[in-house]
Amino acid sequence: MMYIVALTGGIGTGKTTVSNEFKKLGVDVIDTDVIAKYLIKPGSNLFKKIVKKFGKSILENNILNRKILRKKIFSSKQNRMWLENLLHPLIYYESFKLMSHLKSKWCIWVVPLLIEKKMFNKVNRIILLDCSIKNQIYRVIKRDSITKQEVKKIIKIQASKKKKYIFAHDIIYNNSDLNDVKKKVYILKNFYTYVSKNIVHKKNI
Known part of the structure; x- marks a missing residue:
């Protein structure tokens, strides 16, 4: 059975950046967007x-x-x-x-509204991407050419950080240093690979 690791986070937290790092390491990524x-x-x-x-x-x-x-x-x-x-x-x-x-034992599933839509019971583990509100606003304005007020409105509609932290198993802080993000992705990739193999082995016993 597929071991599913959900990747979630608010708008502008860098879900594409992080999922691309997993892809570079040979991980299957399924992106809902x-x-x-x-x-x-x-x-x-x-x-x-x-x-x-x-x-x-x-x-x-x-x-x-x-x-x-x-x-x-x-x-x-x-x-x-x-x-x-x-x-x-x-x-x-x-x-x-x-x-x-998929032929692999686990995958990354990118789901922005995982918490809001109560899909957390469909996955084995949850990675939460987090960054400062200031960075979220800056990135979305730059990416989508929308106003600061529009970005704030979207952030307000999405689940609060406090609520997201309740469901998160692993957290990646994506504020500025991409090298730190890459290191965390590498560590998590190895961890999920080990866990997914271990679970499959136990089920086959």
């Missing part, structure tokens, strides 16, 4: 449902403009819940479908 982009590609059923719901103003060259869509989602709880209820069940289904085809 990548799956979501695939599910809502132009012409797909989900794409059509989203355009029908929010109108063609969210399109740019017949592709969903994520910046415009984000504004509509985070300006209305009803809109946000509608989209999450539409996407998340399919994202999780596709995630576990991909896991079933």
Whole structure:
């Protein structure tokens, strides 16, 4: 059975940076954001449902403009819940479908809303990425070209750090030193490899 390590954290904490470091070490990574982009590609059923719901103003060259869509989602709880209820069940289904085809004994599953959606009971271990609020805001503004107020609104909607720490098994602080992050990833990779092999061995006894 696949040993699943969830990688989660608030917006701008560096989930892509850390998951890429695991990839460099040969770890299988399943990213829910990548799956979501695939599910809502132009012409797909989900794409059509989203355009029908929010109108063609969210399109740019017949592709969903994520910046415009984000504004509509985070300006209305009803809109946000509608989209999450539409996407998340399919994202999780596709995630576990991909896991079933992996030959490795464990994988990293990148799930930004793991805590918010109470998916922690679906995984064996949880890595929480954390950094200062200042860094979160700076990174998201730089990445997505949105305002400071918009970033703060997104952070406020997500689960608090206090709540996330309750569920976290391992924590990676991603404030500035990438070398420190790489060292932590290397240590955790070795640990999960050992644990996953040990669990499989015990189950086969």
